[in-house]
Amino acid sequence: MPSPNPTRPAAPHRKDARRLLASGLGENFAFLLSRAGVLTTETANAAVEPLGISIQEYMVLSFSTVSPPPSQRELSQVLRLDPSRIVGLVDRLEQAGLVQRLPSPTDRRVKQVVPTDTGQRLSQQGAVILAEVHAQQFAGLQPEEIAALSAIVRRIAL
Amino acid sequence: MPSPNPTRPAAPHRKDARRLLASGLGENFAFLLSRAGVLTTETANAAVEPLGISIQEYMVLSFSTVSPPPSQRELSQVLRLDPSRIVGLVDRLEQAGLVQRLPSPTDRRVKQVVPTDTGQRLSQQGAVILAEVHAQQFAGLQPEEIAALSAIVRRIAL
C-alpha cells in the first residue's frame, strides 16, 4: 500500500509554482493532472486509513455495491488494474469480511464480488469521509468551480 | 519505465461509465482525478516515446530548462520523486546527451542539471507533441472548458 505520511498532506510551495510555470511544465496537462491525481489520492488514502482499508481497496468495495455485482474482470477494467492485482485486493476485503465472492448464476467462470452488510456500511462511511476531505482540500475553490472540475474530469476519465 | 501499449490509448467504455456513476465512484474526486491523471500520463508517455525518452525523463528535461538551472534536490521536490530516483533519471538523460551535471558555482554540494542544445530542442519538440496530443485527447471539450480545467487543476496541483 502506498501509504504516504498522513501528517504531511503534501503542500507544494509558492516558489516551486513560479519556476514550474517558467519552465513550461505548468502548462502541461500530463504533469498537472497526474500531479493532481497523486495529491488527491494521497489525501484520500490518509482519509480512509482509519477504516482499515487502502484507497484501492475502498474503490473495489465501493464499485462492488453496484447492481448487478461486478465480476473481477469488470473491476480490473473499471479500475484499470491488472486482473492479478484484483485478486489480492478482493482477498483482503474478503478476509476483512467486507465482500464475498459469489459464483455467478449464469457463468461458472465468473465470481461476483458482493459487499457484505458491513462492507455496505463501510463503503458509505468512506464516501462521507472522502466527500468531507475533498471539500476541505478544494476549500479555495468556488462551488461552481468544483462542479465544473467534476464535470470536465468526468468527461476525460469516464 | 511504465510504457503502456502505445497502440491502445486506453479508451474507457460507455457501459463502464454508467455503472461507475451508479456505484457512486463517479462522484469521487480521488478516483476521477487519479484516473484522469493515469490516462493522460499514458497518452503522454506514448506520445514522447518516439523521442526516445519516458514522460518522467521528459519532465526532468523540461524543468531543467528553467533559469537558473535546478539542483537535483529541487527536481525531486518539484516532481515529487525520491531524490534517489532523480539520480537515475538524470543519469539516463546525461548518457543520451540531453542534459549535463554542472557543479554549482556557489555551492559545491549541488549539481545543476542543465540541458544541452540537443536537450533544449528535444524539450521543445516534446512540448509541441504533448500540446497536440492533449488537444486531441480533449477534442470533445470547448476551449473555455480546457482553460477552466487548466486553471483549476493548477490551483490544486501547484
Next chain:
DNA sequence: ACAGTATTATTGATTTTGTCATTAATTGCA
C-alpha cells in the same frame, strides 16, 4: 455435437517504483 477459440480467475516470474537508511562532501550556524 464437436473442435477450436476465447474468457475468467488465479499463480508466478520479472521489472519497475516507492520508501528508507546510510554515507561522504560540503555548508552554515552558534
Next chain:
DNA sequence: TGCAATTAATGACAAAATCAATAATACTGT
C-alpha cells in the same frame, strides 16, 4: 572551531505494474 543540516549518491527492501501460463468454462462455426 565544532556541530547540525543539506546535497547527491548508493543500497536494501516493500509495493506495484507487467507479462506469461494454467485450469475451468463458455462460445463459435460447421
